Structures are given as structure tokens and as C-alpha cells.
Amino acid sequence: MSEQWPPHPFNIALKDMDTWAAWYSGDTDRLADIYGTPGYRRRARYAPDGNLAGNGDTYFWGRPNPQNAKRRHVPIAADLARASSDLLFSKPPVITLGDQDKQNEPLMERLNAMFGPDTFSAVLSEAGEHASVFGGVYFRPWWDSDIADHIVPHYVTAAAAIPEFRHNVLTAVTFWQELPQEPGSDYANRTVRHLERHEPGRIIHTVWAGDSSHLGEKIGIADIPETEWLAESLEDGVDNTEVVQETGLDRLDVVYIANVRPNRGWANEPKLANLGRSDFEGIESEFDALDETASGMITDVRNGKGRIFVEEQYLRDDGPGSGASFDEDQGVYVKLATGLGSATSGGSGIDAVQLQIRWQEYAQVYAEILAVILQNAGLSAQNFNDGRLTTGVTATEVDARNAVGESTRKKKINYWRAGLTEFVKIVMELDAIHFETGLRLTQPPVVRFPSQATQSDSELAQTIATKRSAGIISVAQAVQQVNPDWTSEEVDEELDRIAEDKVAETKLAFGKGLDEGDNPDAEPTEGMEPSEVYTGLDELPAEGAWEAQQEGETPAGDDSEPEPVDVEDAGDDG
Structure with missing residues (x-):
């Protein structure tokens, strides 16, 4: 008998993932099948003798419905996955180069072509939803010079992967998909699967024909239309049941990003314990x-x-x-x-x-x-x-609930930041190898997640204004509080712009001739002769008059004695 597929214990994990997928898609027929089938659910209620206690009637969707009563489905699972993704990627992370690489403009352009906000944000949003549903996602690169002139980063859901971990590190992974066959084809009555195994330094493609629970026999890659393109690289007379692609790396080209850990349901399964936890697990x-x-x-x-x-x-x-x-x-x-x-x-x-x-x-x-x-x-x-x-909830309770969501976000960001940083390094290295760009990173990239606003803009502005009025916050700290994801250099640049704006506002408030004394070409006030321009003084003092007065001398050109000052009479004027 051929190998069981999926292999144990991943058949257990994929049953759970199949259930989560049914909730996510809102497929009520599938839910009725799952909860109405005795023994399908690993976590179904069992009697002491090990047999299933009841026929799935512990679930509403597993109960018989002989009167065909109307049943309503609430898409709460889909909304939950969407909210989890939005928590991370409603404002997508910014992926930039390290300080030493920022001066390399071609390298920056290459990075933006693959990980810029216009190209990678949508991928992250989709991956975030699937990570919420299945407990994690695998990011993998692909390249095809006929389609794109650079490496294309994408992801695979955990429901389509058989991973191998050693010391909590992903060492290999096999992606698989079923390829439906047209009626009348050679494999119309077989279950055809394409397996794509990633190992350090290479990718191995094979195609198998079996049944719903067994892998079956290996068949020619060129025999299936969906994988025929892979066989184009094979030479005549070579076994066409396996295609090997060299990556050029000395390590795995795939990164697994967990939704959150630990995994409560599979903690006692060594091969599953490193997988992430679904947001649906247990609820x-x-x-x-x-x-x-x-x-x-x-x-x-x-x-x-x-x-x-x-x-x-x-x-x-x-x-x-x-x-x-x-x-x-x-x-x-x-x-x-x-x-x-x-x-x-x-x-x-x-x-x-x-x-x-x-x-x-x-x-x-x-x-x-x-x-x-x-x-x-x-x-x-x-x-x-x-x-x-939130109706009838106090502001303190709202803040406490917001803190729960922010804590969850920070926990998930830790997994995503580490995973994306490693994946960007892999993609940039592969891009230099397969497209011969000569552009390589000299230091790790920077993945920066923007802050998630827990206050409205008006509330934040009011809070900062109150602190500024009380003198307990500086302008620099206020800028940092408004933009908590900014670096110190960006804050300094903003402070310089604020100072320039203050100067411009002062000039507007006191007239455009504020600095005319430094400008010999400045025009006098409209409608007046230069000698009639009001300066605020009856007569300008002679050059050096102030310094001479401080030294008790009479400035040159003035023979008059300085008037004595009566200190007592001047007391009220200061």
C-alpha cells in the first residue's frame, strides 16, 4: 500500500484546519457534514469506552434537521480573521534598508520593487487572514523571468504544507496541492497531487496519482498540464518524474511565521508543537x-x-x-x-x-x-x-479593552517582524543570484510596524496640548508621541521643519519687511518714500552710541552731555 496522505500526525492537524476553513468560508453544508459525521472531529465528545458519545449532536450544525427548519449562519469567523489581519496590516509595515545600505539607491529601488507598499501590502493583508485561520503561513519566493524581472514574494497557507522542524527551527517543508483532472483524461479517476519540497539549497518537484487518503505512485511531470512547464528544463531521455531547482542558497528559502504561540491543542504532538495557534482554536x-x-x-x-x-x-x-x-x-x-x-x-x-x-x-x-x-x-x-x-461602557473600561487588543498586536508583531526580516534577506540574496543584479545587503533590513491608534486624532491632540500647556512635555517628545514609529533622525528633521515654520509665521505676523535691514534691495512700504518708512524710533542712534553710553563716553559726532537719570522718578517705569 502506498504512503498515507497526509502523513500522521498532520492528518490530525489538517482535519482541524479543514473545520476552521469551513467556519471561515461560511460553508454550512460542510459544517453539517463535519459535525454530523461520527468520529470526524478529534475533539468531539467521547464516552469512557472510547466511542463517540452521540452522533455529533453536541453541535447545532451536527443535529438532524428533519423538518428542514431555517438555520442562520453568522460569519463571525470570517470577521474575526479580518479583524486580526487589520490589527497588524491596516497600516502596513515599512520595510527599509539598514543605515549602511540606505545610500545605495539601486539597492533601495530593488527592495521597493519587491517589498514596496504598492506590491507587498496586499500580500500581507491576505496572509494575515490565513494566519489567523490556520495558525500560521509560509512565505516562499518564486522566480520566472518570463513573468517578472525580479523575485516575487508570496505565501502558502499552513493547510497546504507538511513541515519538518529540528530544535524548533524549520529545516524542510513540502507544499502540496491537488490537481483536478478533466473527465476522460488518463488520471480522471485518480487523486493527482503536486508536491514541492523545499530543502536547503534546492526545490524538488514531483507529481503523484493516488486516492483521497494515499499518495499513490509517482508519475511524469509532463503528463499533467498544470506541471508541464516544469519539465521544459529537463533534457531528453532524463527521468521526468522529478525536477530539481537549485536555489543557490546554503539554507532553506522558506520562512514560517506563526500566528501566535504556544499551540495548546497540539502541544503533546512533537511534530505539530512548533506550529502556530489558530484564533479559532477552542472557540x-x-x-x-x-x-x-x-x-x-x-x-x-x-x-x-x-x-x-x-x-x-x-x-x-x-x-x-x-x-x-x-x-x-x-x-x-x-x-x-x-x-x-x-x-x-x-x-x-x-x-x-x-x-x-x-x-x-x-x-x-x-x-x-x-x-x-x-x-x-x-x-x-x-x-x-x-x-x-461598547454601549454603556465607561472610558476606563474602553481603555482596558483596547489594552487587550494592543497586547495581542504586540505579541503577533514579534513573530511577523522576525519572520519578515529573515524572508527579506532571503529574497534579496536570491534576486542577486538569479537576476545577476550584484546588489546585496550588507546588514539586515529594517521592518517597522506603525503604531496602532488607540485614540482619535482629536483626543491625541488634546492630550498633547494639555501636556504642553503644563510644561511637562517637550516639542521633541510631542513629535515622537504623534509618530511613535519614527526614528530619532526623522524626529530631528521634523523639529527642523517646525522651527522653519515658526520663523515663517513670525515674518507673516510682523510684516514682510522684518528682515529688510539685511536686504539692500528690499522695497519700501508701498505708497511711502524710503525716508518716511516708520521704524518705531524718532531718530536712529548713531553707530556705536549704545556701546559708548555703556562706557560713559559720548559717541563721535555728538558734543552734548548725556542727561542724568533720576532713579527715584524712574522707579515706576522700571
């Missing part, structure tokens, strides 16, 4: 409970629709075999004679029934479940943009 039952609550609310809304009951005499005969109907818009009815019906005996003949819709109770349960989901995911209602959880 699948809360997703399920939220759907059950939403479905119950919809049922209550339907039951609460107003209904009327009418007596038979109010019905209109639609003819033989057609039954009778009631016209809701009819405005005139004929009275019945006394004793011929209940409507003449004190009854109304038409009764209305309006059941109560318990929307407040359902809303409270909904909010409680949602709060548990956010708490377990390490997010706040502000990160989730849900006003229902």
Missing part, C-alpha cells in the same frame, strides 16, 4: 452557539408575525373545488341576522394574534457569546468594530 463551539442563537432569533421573528383568525362567513367562496379565501383589503362586510353566527352574538368574528418577539433576550445572549469569542481571540470590541459591546 468553535462558540461559533456554533452564535449560529444557534441567531437561528432562534429568526424563528422568533417568524413566529411573531401578526396573524388573524376569521370565521367562515367572512371567507369568499372561490367556487367548487377551489376552496375559500379571505380578502385582507376588504372594507365592507354585511351583518348577519340575529342568531345566525357568533359575530351576532357578541363575538367580533375576526381575531388577531400577535406573539411577542424576544429580541432583547436574544440580543443579550448574542452579545455575551460574542464577548467570549473576542476575549479568547485576544481582541477588543473596538478592533472588531462592534458597537453593541
Whole structure:
């Protein structure tokens, strides 16, 4: 028998990832299959004898639905993944060169071509969502001179990878994907998989034909249209069941970035323990409970629709075999004679029934479940943009909840910054090798995440203004507080610009002739002769008058004695 696929224990991990993918996509048919299949879920409820206790009926989506009742799905899992990604990448990180490499403009241009905000931000946003769902992502480079003139960085989800770790370090990884076959093709009834194994210094491509749970046999790469392009590099007569690409590196060209650790569910599985933890892990039952609550609310809304009951005499005969109907818009009815019906005996003949819709109770349960989901995911209602959880909450409580989201963000950034720094180094080195640019890093790149605003711009401005008025914060510290991700050099540059702005504002406030004394070509004030320009003095003192007065001398050209000053009379004027 051929090798089991996925190999143990990754078959366990991929079952969980398959479940998280169903919640993420909102595929309710898939959820019903998962929770309605005995033994599918590793964490399903088991009896002491080891058998599954029940047929998956512990989950709302696993219960039989013989009456085909309407069930509502709330896309909370997708919203959670989106919020987690936005927490990191709504303002994408800035990837720059180290101080020694910044002067190398061609190197900077090459870096921006691959990791600039216009090219890499969208990749990070997508990868952030998938990391939230599957617990992590693998960043890998690819290159094809027919498509791009540089290395292209991209990612692979953890659900499509079989990693190998040694001493907590990724040493090899095999990416795989199923290739659907056209009806009538040679492998139409087989499960065809393309395996791409990354090892230090090389990438090995193979194609296998098996079934849903076994790898099967190795087949020719050129036999499958999706991988035929790989065989173009092979020489005639060479075994075409394997293609090896040399990377030129002495290490692995792939980087794994965990969503967050430790992994609670797989801590006792050595081959899985180094994988990251999904934001969905352990709260699948809360997703399920939220759907059950939403479905119950919809049922209550339907039951609460107003209904009327009418007596038979109010019905209109639609003819033989057609039954009778009631016209809701009819405005005139004929009275019945006394004793011929209940409507003449004190009854109304038409009764209305309006059941109560318990929307407040359902809303409270909904909010409680949602709060548990956010708490377990390490997010706040502000990160989730849900006003229902912040109504009536004090400012102190809001700050405390914001602190939870900020703490989660900082924890995740630690994984992403280290992983992206290493990946940028790998990509730049591969780019120099395969595109012969001659541009190499001399020091590690810098990956800088911008701050996440926990205050609005107006609140932050008011806080800084209050501190400035109290004299407890400098201009430099204020600039740093507004831009916490700036370097000291950037802060200094901003301080210089602020000083220049102050000078310009002063000149505007006191007139454009403020510095005319230093400008011999300055024009006099409009409409006045140069001798008539007001200077604020009746007569300018002679050159050297101030210095001479300080020394008790009379300046040249003035024979008059200085007037004595009466100190007592001048006391009030200072």
C-alpha cells in the first residue's frame, strides 16, 4: 500500500484546519457534514469506552434537521480573521534598508520593487487572514523571468504544507496541492497531487496519482498540464518524474511565521508543537452557539408575525373545488341576522394574534457569546468594530479593552517582524543570484510596524496640548508621541521643519519687511518714500552710541552731555 496522505500526525492537524476553513468560508453544508459525521472531529465528545458519545449532536450544525427548519449562519469567523489581519496590516509595515545600505539607491529601488507598499501590502493583508485561520503561513519566493524581472514574494497557507522542524527551527517543508483532472483524461479517476519540497539549497518537484487518503505512485511531470512547464528544463531521455531547482542558497528559502504561540491543542504532538495557534482554536463551539442563537432569533421573528383568525362567513367562496379565501383589503362586510353566527352574538368574528418577539433576550445572549469569542481571540470590541459591546461602557473600561487588543498586536508583531526580516534577506540574496543584479545587503533590513491608534486624532491632540500647556512635555517628545514609529533622525528633521515654520509665521505676523535691514534691495512700504518708512524710533542712534553710553563716553559726532537719570522718578517705569 502506498504512503498515507497526509502523513500522521498532520492528518490530525489538517482535519482541524479543514473545520476552521469551513467556519471561515461560511460553508454550512460542510459544517453539517463535519459535525454530523461520527468520529470526524478529534475533539468531539467521547464516552469512557472510547466511542463517540452521540452522533455529533453536541453541535447545532451536527443535529438532524428533519423538518428542514431555517438555520442562520453568522460569519463571525470570517470577521474575526479580518479583524486580526487589520490589527497588524491596516497600516502596513515599512520595510527599509539598514543605515549602511540606505545610500545605495539601486539597492533601495530593488527592495521597493519587491517589498514596496504598492506590491507587498496586499500580500500581507491576505496572509494575515490565513494566519489567523490556520495558525500560521509560509512565505516562499518564486522566480520566472518570463513573468517578472525580479523575485516575487508570496505565501502558502499552513493547510497546504507538511513541515519538518529540528530544535524548533524549520529545516524542510513540502507544499502540496491537488490537481483536478478533466473527465476522460488518463488520471480522471485518480487523486493527482503536486508536491514541492523545499530543502536547503534546492526545490524538488514531483507529481503523484493516488486516492483521497494515499499518495499513490509517482508519475511524469509532463503528463499533467498544470506541471508541464516544469519539465521544459529537463533534457531528453532524463527521468521526468522529478525536477530539481537549485536555489543557490546554503539554507532553506522558506520562512514560517506563526500566528501566535504556544499551540495548546497540539502541544503533546512533537511534530505539530512548533506550529502556530489558530484564533479559532477552542472557540468553535462558540461559533456554533452564535449560529444557534441567531437561528432562534429568526424563528422568533417568524413566529411573531401578526396573524388573524376569521370565521367562515367572512371567507369568499372561490367556487367548487377551489376552496375559500379571505380578502385582507376588504372594507365592507354585511351583518348577519340575529342568531345566525357568533359575530351576532357578541363575538367580533375576526381575531388577531400577535406573539411577542424576544429580541432583547436574544440580543443579550448574542452579545455575551460574542464577548467570549473576542476575549479568547485576544481582541477588543473596538478592533472588531462592534458597537453593541461598547454601549454603556465607561472610558476606563474602553481603555482596558483596547489594552487587550494592543497586547495581542504586540505579541503577533514579534513573530511577523522576525519572520519578515529573515524572508527579506532571503529574497534579496536570491534576486542577486538569479537576476545577476550584484546588489546585496550588507546588514539586515529594517521592518517597522506603525503604531496602532488607540485614540482619535482629536483626543491625541488634546492630550498633547494639555501636556504642553503644563510644561511637562517637550516639542521633541510631542513629535515622537504623534509618530511613535519614527526614528530619532526623522524626529530631528521634523523639529527642523517646525522651527522653519515658526520663523515663517513670525515674518507673516510682523510684516514682510522684518528682515529688510539685511536686504539692500528690499522695497519700501508701498505708497511711502524710503525716508518716511516708520521704524518705531524718532531718530536712529548713531553707530556705536549704545556701546559708548555703556562706557560713559559720548559717541563721535555728538558734543552734548548725556542727561542724568533720576532713579527715584524712574522707579515706576522700571
